[in-house]
Amino acid sequence: MTEQARELAREKIRQAKNVLKEKNVELWLTFVRESSAMRDPALEMLAGFDSTWISAFLVPAEGESRAIIGSLEVPAAEDADTFERIVGYEKSIRAPFLDYLKERDPKTIAINYSLDANLADGLTHGMYLKLMELLEGTPYAERLVSSEEIVATLRGRKSDEELRRIKKAIEITEGLFDEVEGFIEPGKTEREIAAFLHKRVDDMGLETAWGRSGCPAVFTGPDTAGAHAEPTDRRVERGHILNMDFGVKFEGYCSDMQRTWYVLEEGETEAPPEVERGFQTLLESIERAFAAVKPGAQGCEVDDAARNFLIANNYPEYPHGLGHQVGRVAHDGGAGLFPRWERYGALPFIPLEERQVFTIEPRLPVEKRGTVTMEEMIVITADGAEYLSHPQKALRYIR
Amino acid sequence: MTEQARELAREKIRQAKNVLKEKNVELWLTFVRESSAMRDPALEMLAGFDSTWISAFLVPAEGESRAIIGSLEVPAAEDADTFERIVGYEKSIRAPFLDYLKERDPKTIAINYSLDANLADGLTHGMYLKLMELLEGTPYAERLVSSEEIVATLRGRKSDEELRRIKKAIEITEGLFDEVEGFIEPGKTEREIAAFLHKRVDDMGLETAWGRSGCPAVFTGPDTAGAHAEPTDRRVERGHILNMDFGVKFEGYCSDMQRTWYVLEEGETEAPPEVERGFQTLLESIERAFAAVKPGAQGCEVDDAARNFLIANNYPEYPHGLGHQVGRVAHDGGAGLFPRWERYGALPFIPLEERQVFTIEPRLPVEKRGTVTMEEMIVITADGAEYLSHPQKALRYIR
Numbered sequence: 001m002t003e004q005a006r007e008l009a010r011e012k013i014r015q016a017k018n019v020l021k022e023k024n025v026e027l028w029l030t031f032v033r034e035s036s037a038m039r040d041p042a043l044e045m046l047a048g049f050d051s052t053w054i055s056a057f058l059v060p061a062e063g064e065s066r067a068i069i070g071s072l073e074v075p076a077a078e079d080a081d082t083f084e085r086i087v088g089y090e091k092s093i094r095a096p097f098l099d100y101l102k103e104r105d106p107k108t109i110a111i112n113y114s115l116d117a118n119l120a121d122g123l124t125h126g127m128y129l130k131l132m133e134l135l136e137g138t139p140y141a142e143r144l145v146s147s148e149e150i151v152a153t154l155r156g157r158k159s160d161e162e163l164r165r166i167k168k169a170i171e172i173t174e175g176l177f178d179e180v181e182g183f184i185e186p187g188k189t190e191r192e193i194a195a196f197l198h199k200r201v202d203d204m205g206l207e208t209a210w211g212r213s214g215c216p217a218v219f220t221g222p223d224t225a226g227a228h229a230e231p232t233d234r235r236v237e238r239g240h241i242l243n244m245d246f247g248v249k250f251e252g253y254c255s256d257m258q259r260t261w262y263v264l265e266e267g268e269t270e271a272p273p274e275v276e277r278g279f280q281t282l283l284e285s286i287e288r289a290f291a292a293v294k295p296g297a298q299g300c301e302v303d304d305a306a307r308n309f310l311i312a313n314n315y316p317e318y319p320h321g322l323g324h325q326v327g328r329v330a331h332d333g334g335a336g337l338f339p340r341w342e343r344y345g346a347l348p349f350i351p352l353e354e355r356q357v358f359t360i361e362p363r364l365p366v367e368k369r370g371t372v373t374m375e376e377m378i379v380i381t382a383d384g385a386e387y388l389s390h391p392q393k394a395l396r397y398i399r
Numbered sequence: 400m401t402e403q404a405r406e407l408a409r410e411k412i413r414q415a416k417n418v419l420k421e422k423n424v425e426l427w428l429t430f431v432r433e434s435s436a437m438r439d440p441a442l443e444m445l446a447g448f449d450s451t452w453i454s455a456f457l458v459p460a461e462g463e464s465r466a467i468i469g470s471l472e473v474p475a476a477e478d479a480d481t482f483e484r485i486v487g488y489e490k491s492i493r494a495p496f497l498d499y500l501k502e503r504d505p506k507t508i509a510i511n512y513s514l515d516a517n518l519a520d521g522l523t524h525g526m527y528l529k530l531m532e533l534l535e536g537t538p539y540a541e542r543l544v545s546s547e548e549i550v551a552t553l554r555g556r557k558s559d560e561e562l563r564r565i566k567k568a569i570e571i572t573e574g575l576f577d578e579v580e581g582f583i584e585p586g587k588t589e590r591e592i593a594a595f596l597h598k599r600v601d602d603m604g605l606e607t608a609w610g611r612s613g614c615p616a617v618f619t620g621p622d623t624a625g626a627h628a629e630p631t632d633r634r635v636e637r638g639h640i641l642n643m644d645f646g647v648k649f650e651g652y653c654s655d656m657q658r659t660w661y662v663l664e665e666g667e668t669e670a671p672p673e674v675e676r677g678f679q680t681l682l683e684s685i686e687r688a689f690a691a692v693k694p695g696a697q698g699c700e701v702d703d704a705a706r707n708f709l710i711a712n713n714y715p716e717y718p719h720g721l722g723h724q725v726g727r728v729a730h731d732g733g734a735g736l737f738p739r740w741e742r743y744g745a746l747p748f749i750p751l752e753e754r755q756v757f758t759i760e761p762r763l764p765v766e767k768r769g770t771v772t773m774e775e776m777i778v779i780t781a782d783g784a785e786y787l788s789h790p791q792k793a794l795r796y797i798r
Contacts, residue, residue: 034517037728038437050610052730053742070742071718075628076613090718092741118433121525124792125512126545128524130744146525211435211449214475229474319470319489329436331451342491343452343469346527397632 005252008161009048009082012154016046019153020061026106028147031123031131034176040112040122042151045328049073049080054093054130057083068096068119094134101140109140110147112382116345119333152334155327156218156356163379163388165253166357169209170377170389171264172248176200184398186238186263187239187274190218190231193244201248209247209254216246221261223371238265241275241370242398247330255360256330257389258375271395277316278366279395285309285362286376286391289337291380293352293385299323299337300348306362307339315364320355321348321361326377333356350373356380357388404651408447408481411553412464415445418552419460425505427546430522430530439511439521439552444727448472448479453492453529456482459503473773491563493533500539503526509546515744518732519550551733554726555586562778562787564652565725567755568608569776569788571647572654583797585637585662589630591618600647607784608646608653608729611764615645619662620769637664640674640769641797646729655729655758656788657774662797670794677714678794682746684708684761685775685790688721688736691753692777692784698722698736699747705761707739720747722751722758725776731756737744755779756787 020028032040035050043050047057053070064084067077071088078086087096101109113128114120123131135141148208159165176197185195197216201208208215218231221240236242240263243277245256260279262271285306303322311317321338324331335350337358361375377388400539419427431439434449441451443552446456452469463483466476477485482767486495500508500597512527515518523528534540557565582595597660600607607614617630620639635641639662646654660679661670669675691704702721710716720737723730734749736757776787 031455034730037440037518037730038521041436073628079629090740090742094741113528115528118523118525121523122437123524124517124520125522125524125527126514126517128519128527129512129514231480331433331436341489342493343489383559 005048006080006082007082008048008252009158011161012045013059013082013084013227015157015159016059016150016154017061020149021061021108023110023149023153024109025108025145025147025150026034026061027104027108028059028150030109030147031055031127032057032112033127038124039142040155041119041329042147043110044080045154047077047080049076054127056093056097056100057059058060058100061297063104066100068093068100076334096389097134100140101138107143107231110145110150112147112151114146114148114151114346117152117333118371119329120146120148123315138374142398148334150205152350153353155332155351156325156334158327158355158357158379162253162327163355163357165251165378167388169248169250169253170257171254172204172206172250173246173257174390176187176246176248177244177257177259180244181396181398184236184242184261186236186322186398188236189233190220191233193218193297194231195235196207197246207249216244218244219371222365222368228313232265236263236398238263238370241366241372243371243373245375247374252328254326254332255327255376255377255389256326256375257377258373260360260374261393261396261398262369271397272369274373276395277364277366278369278372281310281313282316282362282364282372282374283393286288286360286374289360289362290378290385290387293358293380294383295354295380296351297353298349299335300340302352303339303348306360309343310364319365323361323375326357326359352380354380354382358385400537401430404447407477407478407651408445410558410560411444412458414556414558415458415549415553416460418549419458419509422548422552424507424509424544424546424549425460426503426508427458427549428508429511429546431456431511432526432527437523437607440518440728440732441511441521441546441553444553445481446476446479448475454524454686455492455496455499457499459505459583462503463638465499466494467499468743476608482736496533497537500537504652505539506542507544508542508551509544509798511546511550513545513550514545515746516551518554518728519545519547520779544608547733551749551753554731555724555733555752557726557754557756557778561652561726562754564650564755565654566655566787567774568647568649571603571605571649572645572656573789575647576643576656576658579643580660580797583641583660585635585797586783587635588632589619590632592617592635593630596645605646608648608655609725615643617641617643618770629657635662635797637662638768640765640771642756642770642772644772644774651727653725653729654733654776654788655725655774656770656776657760658791658795659771659773660797661768668727670796671768674765674768674771675794676762677768679711680709680714681761681763681771682774682790682792685759685773688759688761689775689777689784689786691748692757692779693778693782694753694779695750697750698734699739701736701751702747705759709761709763717762721761722774725758737742751779753779753781757784
């Protein structure tokens with residue numbers, strides 16, 4: 001763990017104490033085990049080390065943070081030096097854990113589960129039952145609430161340092177879009193294009209922002225496999241649209257962007273009208289959505305702005321949400337620019353906040369040509385939003 | 400996903416149907432979302448692809464397996480070709496999921512949570528609540544049981560192909576222990592020794608069996624940080640014991656082994672008597688544990704055999720379990736060779752089964768010298784066990 005990573009974790013613990021006060025919660029408990037197999041995403045942000053045995057990461061609104069962990073893991077935790085106090089146990093977490101609760105007697109305890117926000121839902125059901133077993137006969141089982149709001153706030157409200165890293169990840173991604181444009185030509189396969197980007201990412205000692213096999217996703221032509229699929233041996237053809245979904249992780253923070261190219265036919269100097277119309281319509285849908293973003297707005301209102309504009313222009317609805325938060329993971333948690341579909345639960349209705357980073361990523365199909373997609377990244381400001389990416393304002397061409 | 404990985408997943412689905420019949424369970428449901436952030440370990444074994452949206456992976460005792468997933472991820476799932484039927488949805492999983500249940504009307508449904516076996520505990524508490532919401536007003540909420548036994552059986556009972564991969568991982572690890580022995584000398588730091596092994600692992604295009612920062616773990620001398628810590632700048636010194644915990648992942652399957660060296664003083668030709676006595680005592684504790692392993696025995700009985708022998712010889716108890724299963728992860732789930740400590744829940748009492756792979760890894764301290772640890776790997780046979788590793792029978796020396 002680097003000193004910078006440690007400092008960021010300590011900053012998050014300090015920030016957490018303030019958020020707890022703001023939300024009127026006395027204690028935040030992250031309860032985990034064998035985190036190397038399934039890691040509560042909050043743990044990476046706060047602790048910076050894994051725990052094998054049942055562990056309690058405790059952040060109170062007032063007073064020192066404490067990690068109660070298996071004794072063999074105390075040295076690693078002390079080395080990480082993120083929690084103010086480390087307590088090791090051998091045979092059972094019961095005594096040190098219950099002693100801590102009794103000593104502080106918190107009125108509300110936020111625990112790490114959430115119905116809708118997967119990144120705040122690190123408590124497994126087995127561990128929940130375990131916790132209930134430990135708390136049996138105490139008053140604390142009655143005082144539990146979800147830590148969803150705390151985690152969402154901590155992940156969402158980006159510090160200056162977090163924004164700096166995200167901007168850098170975006171800058172690198174934009175540079176790589178320029179580079180790969182020089183590589184793409186008719187006859188090249190999606191897989192070859194992906195390999196070009198993988199090599200460049202490796203050269204820079206970086207990681208892709210999500211699973212390498214689908215990052216970049218490269219789609220060329222009208223019969224593409226659809227989003228979330230791996231690049232294939234399909235070849236770039238003249239007269240087709242090519243789009244790409246790609247991002248990198250820079251010092252632990254992600255970019256997530258999409259760009260659209262048109263592959264000119266021999267003799268063509270610009271795209272055919274239906275492609276241009278698709279591009280301009282998509283661009284305007286992004287601008288309309290962007291204009292709807294401000295603190296306090298709901299994500300579903302922002303989604304409406306783009307979705308309704310596309311429908312009004314006789315394009316089909318995109319089969320997904322307009323945008324999601326970005327941070328330590330490409331699909332970061334909490335509020336989203338999502339439609340009111342059951343799949344998204346309560347997430348479309350959570351008011352947006354300053355310093356949250358979102359994607360805006362509608363899509364539309366152009367018959368026989370392919371799919372037009374752009375994915376821009378924005379940060380919410382005091383009274384609106386700013387683009388973090390340099391929005392694609394014109395079709396890019398492969399000649 | 401390679402064709403070999405696909406074939407292994409299909410084999411596991413076939414095996415699962417038999418295990419379901421054996422355990423008298425009609426349907427196994429693995430219920431997940433955003434598995435790239437927190438992946439139910441069963442998913443890697445069965446599906447071989449991630450799912451972003453709420454997804455239901457259904458394996459019935461009779462009939463075809465079905466994955467109900469977000470529509471955008473259908474192409475990737477079809478490409479993986481592990482589940483017999485793939486159903487995509489757009490706005491909500493509710494209808495296709497409940498329709499499936501109604502159609503089959505299963506009497507028992509095993510779902511992916513477990514109190515004690517973390518690798519069978521992939522259902523988050525938020526997703527459990529989501530599932531309860533979906534099942535409200537149906538008879539199915541009353542029919543849920545834990546899939547712990549199914550998952551533990553599937554992960555535990557190794558096929559010939561799985562054993563082949565584990566053996567290969569062990570063979571590579573043993574080779575690397577030999578190689579690194581030539582590199583270790585007084586003055587080298589733990590970190591340098593770890594870097595040597597990392598380079599060799601990279602050269603071979605492999606991964607370490609667990610988190611790279613602690614694999615290998617390298618401990619030299621008496622004041623080592625303890626297990627589960629990262630290598631430090633501590634230097635190898637004459638008269639000290641050095642031990643190492645290391646493993647690699649070969650085609651998705653792990654090794655997990657420990658070896659002990661003594662660093663000879665100038666003029667010494669063998670270790671001092673207290674080091675040799677420690678080594679011999681530890682060796683005998685392993686042999687006694689090995690002799691206690693057979694199908695039907697309980698892990699705690701095997702742990703007793705080693706632990707009581709060390710205590711009888713006036714060494715302290717090792718502060719952890721004697722051994723754990725190994726497979727797709729280094730710490731694999733289910734029954735363990737664990738003591739009857741609360742921390743281990745019910746795991747020490749589950750009867751052992753043929754074809755399970757375990758480590759045996761006691762430890763003991765030698766004052767002013769360091770820690771003696773060996774970790775061997777065994778597979779359970781019809782009437783006992785066989786070593787998969789070549790057990791360390793003598794102290795290894797650094798000259």
